[in-house]
Amino acid sequence: MMILLYIIFAVIVGLLFHGIHRKVIARIQTRPGPPIWQEFLHVMKFSFKQTWIPKTASKVLFVAIVPAVIAIWAGALYVLFTGGSLLVIFGVYLLHKITEHGLGLSSGSPYGKLGAIRSVLSAASEIPLIASIAGIYFVTGSLMISDIVAYQADHGILLITALPIALAMYVIILSKVPYSPFGIIEAKEIVSGNKTEHFGAFRAGLEVGFALKTFVLLAVFVTLFIGAMPFWMLLIASLILLLTMSFICALTPMLSPYDAVTIQIGVIIIVIIYMAFIAFAGGMP
Amino acid sequence: MYEAMTASVTASMPVSESAYGFTQTDIEGQALFSLPFGDIVNFLTPYTAVLFVFALTFTIIALISKPERQVDTVMGGDAYYTKDISRETLRFQRFMAIACGLATMGGIMAGDVFNFTLFTAFIGITNIGIVAAVKNKHILDNAFEYGLLAMIGTLPLFVGAALVLATTGTLSMWILFTPEVAVPLFAKLLLVIGVIAEGMAPVFVAKAEITRAPGAPYILMVHVSSLLIFLRVIEIVISM
């Protein structure tokens, strides 16, 4: 039952990360910004607000999608901490995409629908994803997280030895943090995108799921490319990673939907060239 | 922390020698379960089990959930209307969505490369069916493009499987996943682009337009199936 404590802890940290992210963006843009526990307060507030299902919604789907979000990311956290297969975590990443579509489509709202359509568009981020997974396997010869951690203990950290792969992964995670230049599904012109119609307790559930997601993705990046470390250092490293992303989010405009896709395809081409290069050069240094 | 938790998990897993000589890979962990059908032996690993559960969940949702009613606002006024799906279309789409879910579960469990490609083609055709039921001309246009892609996708898929058989002499994943058997890169690439065409996982253009169609639980199955089968093919290709 330790894992349950970890999940609760991860949710709190993830919400806090979201708050810090907002604060940093605001400060870079010389705004005061909300307090860092703002997202936490949001969840509390939403939990006790009135909740109902829109009349036009596809009811089962509308409700089921919320526990699905939490369940898949809790599963990902479990796999991460048990050193399981990296593929499972990135399976979860893609499954998250499905929940995004489902969120938007289930309500019948035009805003939600637009969010969902854009989330389908942004499915192109799967492309750098395969590239980076294949790259990691290519380099380390395993996809079990425990093996990758062990590999780094022997051969030095992957962030340095396999920089292009790390960059591809960075783009993937960047496209999932709030306010990202790739965050076309939550652009302001479509209100809250696919989350528009989920309010009250549903929204609280979603925020919990998304907090878990942020925590897991950051921790995965740190574990994969820097290696095993004590838990407190993992938190600090994740925070630093998040801060770099906050800078990017604060300083870049949101891309137009198809440009985001094109850039992500560009990333995979770089990774493929890199992999071809190391293949011809005869393996890793 | 990692060490402690890994140790506890591996201790709780039963380590059993399988009849097919496939106990553990570096990619997805221990095989949990196998279901032999003659030469085709289906199996689940922790990874595919996750996918399987997800596919099952969404198939059940498609089965029991009523479709949403899309709201369209009328420009230049306060009016809005909802689109209702006719009973016939609904039944058809639901049937297709469930068939799609079953095909996805089959593809996830498949332990044979050719069987996998067949399930993938199955997913392609059910996806076409789900969207083809919509009467909107724009969506039909996209469904047609999507369908064309699914059709030409059978070439890389089947040629990929045929090459696997030609170069290794087997189609069974139990054997292909062992390190002794080498599958050429060409065959792997063909399999991946074949699945991309069938499931249209990252081929986003027509698929995004298709998402405009009403019938969320069914349209969602299009995405569920394509992403899951995509995840599966990556696992297969990396394991081979």
Next chain:
Amino acid sequence: MQLIIRKVSRILQNHNNLTAVYALVVIIVAAIGLISIAAGEITFEKDQLYPKTINPDSPLNPYDRGGSPFVPADIKAQYPGNFPAIGYITGYLSPFATALIKISPYFGTTIVAHPGGILDEILYATRGLDTIVETSILFVAFTTAMFLFRRDEE
């Protein structure tokens, strides 16, 4: 840089270009295939399952899989243990087919699908799941076609 991105995304976002873009990808992969053939990476594995033997004297040629009714044929399957009745289906000929063989030395050329002809246990049993999936695909495709056809009629 920005211009290139714009240009590429303009091509990608037109759904009419979808097959063209995909065709390009396939051509690239096929080119990789040619290169890997030239590099000698793709070699035919001679130890194949269900090898084909041709007996020009057999009236069942070219579909003679060996064996005679109720005597199992010799089959090289992947997992013979999973199907204990292996070889029986392939060996089986209907009485009518048995009679025809005696009359016509070219029975096999009609691509006869008597059980034991083209439809042997590869399709029925050992790889029967393939055929089940395949018929399901046909079933679903027909359902789609009939649904659209009938809806048009209304």
Next chain:
Amino acid sequence: MIAAISAFAATATAITTSATGTAGTLTSLTVGEIELFGLSNFTIGLVGAIICIFISFYALMREKDDLHRLLLTDLIEVIALIAIALLGTDLAEALILPGLVVGVAELTAMSQIYIVKEKLVREPESYLDIEVMHTAPAIIAVGMLIYGIILSGFTGGAVAGLGMLFYFACKGTEEKTEILEKVSGYAWVMWVVAFIVFMTLPAYWFFALMLAGTGILAKVAIKISILGTMRKNDGSGGRRSMGGNGNV
């Protein structure tokens, strides 16, 4: 034009493959053993198939017309079958059948989508109307049906189905389609039951074989004959509106 060239290339490869496959009087097929210019015949065939892929996909890349692209996809599927056929084993033969069926199935569904999408609801100006279609459908259909049942199995189903297709196309039917579909569904279930018997009770293989053989015969025959009912000729020479408002 491009389509024609690639079709020719595809056929040429098919012929080459079958020629290398059955050259001489062999007691066993030797794919991968016959050598030409230092290459095995499998490799040569594969190179041929890849060249076909180049041609056909280049054609697809250039082609803009929807109908022509639909036709090209069929060509592409033929190449896939060629690549499987290169194996030259019994297994390859068994794999071609699903491959073929998938192609046919997708083409059926896609053609219907094309018709709906383009709203092609105008009746043809005139139907094929030759004497044999009035006088002989019953005899031809019965003949082919019997021959099909004798052949049994998949090909038998195809032969019987063609007979029925001809009958329905000539005589015209309206309501029989649903019944046919139902029978086809049951035939499919028979097939699945037979497969389960094979897998769980192999001792009863003969019973399962008969079940499967009958099931597949009925299924294939009916699927093909349904195509016959999908033509809108009611046989009397009269024309029936295809619904909609008849616009093009």
